[in-house]
Amino acid sequence: MFDPGPTAEVSYAAAPDGRWTLRFVRDLHHPPERVWxxxxxxxxxxxWAPFTADRDLGTPGPATLTMIDGDTAQPLAAEVLRAEPPSLLEYTWGEDLLRWELEPAGDVTRLTLWHTLADRDFVSKVAAGWHQCVRVMELDLDGTPHPPVRGQDALNYGWADLEAAYRKTLEL
Known part of the structure; x- marks a missing residue:
């Protein structure tokens, strides 16, 4: 049984380049080094991620992130722009920009993802997808791993309810 847990703290705003940036925040009960x-x-x-990586993303430079959806794999060019262990990771993923910030906050690590994307209509969908992925990461960190929730399989794990909740929270 997959328990998606509570929704994350989310917001979004117009990016300077005309795109949209989702801010997704979760607290994880693990040190930043483990989350990194x-x-x-x-x-x-x-x-846990919706993709696999062809190399360690902890250093700047080109990479390939391959989206996984069942038996389908779609490689997308990526570029690690900044890697400052264990607090900041920023990379492109196809046309999107992802910025992960890790901040110690007492006995937790505050994970903040800034995901910049082209289409405002996808903000709640992206939030629901990252919610499932980060929940799987959290379960793995907790020592109770769950298989990755990716692509169409996400529909079997409450994605539609999460997307509706995020759409309401984000007022989309």
Missing amino acids: RMLTEPGPLSR
């Missing part, structure tokens, strides 16, 4: 490894190392990343 989940964000950057190909093995841990493949256990």
Whole structure:
């Protein structure tokens, strides 16, 4: 049984370039160094993210992030722009820009994802997708791993309800 947990703190705003930026915040009960490894190392990343990486994302430079949807794999060019362990990771993913910030806050790590995308109509959809992925990361960190929730399979794990909740919260 997959328990998606509570919704994350979210907001969005117009980006200077005419796109939209989702801000997605979750607190994880693990140190930033452990969360950093989940964000950057190909093995841990493949256990929770919607893609696999062809290399460690902890250093700047080109990479390939391959979207996984069942038996379909779609490689997308990526570029790690900034990697400041264990607090900041920023990279392109196709046309999107992702910025992960990790901040110690007492006994938790505050994870903030800034995801810049072209279409405002996709903001709540992206929030629901990242919600499921980050929840799977959290379960892995907690020692109770769950298989990745990716692509169409997300519909089997409450994606539609999450998307509706985020659409309401974001007033979209």
